[in-house]
Amino acid sequence: MGSFPQSIVHYLPVTDHDERWGIVCTTAGYQNVPPGSPYPLTQHPDSYSFTRSRGRVLGEYQLLYIVSGQGEFRSASSPAAPVKAGTVVMLFPDEWHTYAPDPETGWEEWWVGFRGENIDRRVAEGFFSPKTPLLHIGHSAGIVSCYQEIIRSAEEERKGFQQLVTGIVLHLLGSVLFKRDNLQYLDNPIVEKINRAREMMRRHIGDNLPPEEIARRLNIGYTWFRRTFRAYVGIAPAQYQLQLRHNKARELLTTTDRTVSEIAAELGFENVSQFSAFFRQREKITATQYRSKYGF
Structure with a gap:
């Protein structure tokens, strides 16, 4: 896929057949937010819309990857914390949260939304927690390529695409944990x-x-x-x-x-x-x- 426009947003259709897979992908996108720009750049449906001051509560998980710039995040389970480039932010269903880039730097972000018992089980087993929503993994072209592939598949919506993109989501989650856990041991x-x-x-x-x-x-x-x-x-x-x-x-x-x-x-x-x-x-x-x- 070539260069990306300033903002890409996709909301994906989900069938009963997809739900039985155990995980479905609901949204995917990309934003390049210049310094001093309003955030978010794009209008979202009511269930996704938010402002920095009001925050929001979602009915799904989301995984955001900040590849450049910096900002701040806070949630019901996590106090305000800085977000720097190379950080993955995980959002949890029914968990109030808010985040935004620093107006002086803006930021570049990728995101994907998903839900399902497959992910609920991983959270219940402690692989992910609302108390630790920020996962620093550094810069990774491989992670970006996962988001790009999800967006490409979402645009085409070919038969079986939900099973394809949710497989990428699971790979993405595993890669994030792997990179987070090994970053501290780099050159150690x-x-x-x-x-x-x-x-x-x-x-x-x-x-x-x-x-x-x-x-x-x-x-x-x-x-x-x-x-x-x-x-x-x-x-x-x-x-x-x-x-x-x-x-x-x-x-x-x-x-x-x-x-x-x-x-x-x-x-x-x-x-x-x-x-x-x-x-x-x-x-x-x-x-x-x-x-x-x-x-x-």
Whole structure:
């Protein structure tokens, strides 16, 4: 898609069939707000219209990406906070909010609106929260291209476009979380240590290499290593090692003809009984049953 005009707004049709998909896209657009301009630039339907002083309440989620300029945001759950370029603002249904660019800088924004039980579940599980609506991800051409693709599809409205654009919305949400979580580790030596630790775990998957020994080989304290590994990866080092062994066991059971005893030995279990108990606890079926069900 070529250069964008100053303002693009689309409100998307939604059918009962689309609703059954679990997520629908309701609106998408773009605004380039010059310094000193009124905001918003475009008149919206009553359900979307707002002024900075009055704010508004929506019946859907929206994801705004501010690519240049700066401004301010506040909501019922979040006090006034500055919004700088590279920030994603997430709006929540039934949550009062207001936002606007700084008159001295204006801003350039992309947005997409959506709703559905698919997203409600992610919010309920804590992936997104009205208490933390500002997600700083920096500048990303990939994020912008997602918005552009949504707008392109909205303009064409080809059959099945709702399923296409909501798939992009889910990709967009995942990308935002990924970029937000990794921005703080950019050029951080911590990541190198953790990556070296994970590579060591994969290389020694059957050696029962204790996390304490991994920390020693990396010349770092075990307590610091365990805490930092868990913060970055999401689980403790020992649990990560168990997951590696579990995944390798499934791979060997389904892609080789090695016996269960041979697999148990290769993965460092003391005996086949220990391996069988380990595998059954995680899969709820025996290793032999798993091979029979999923093997070649």
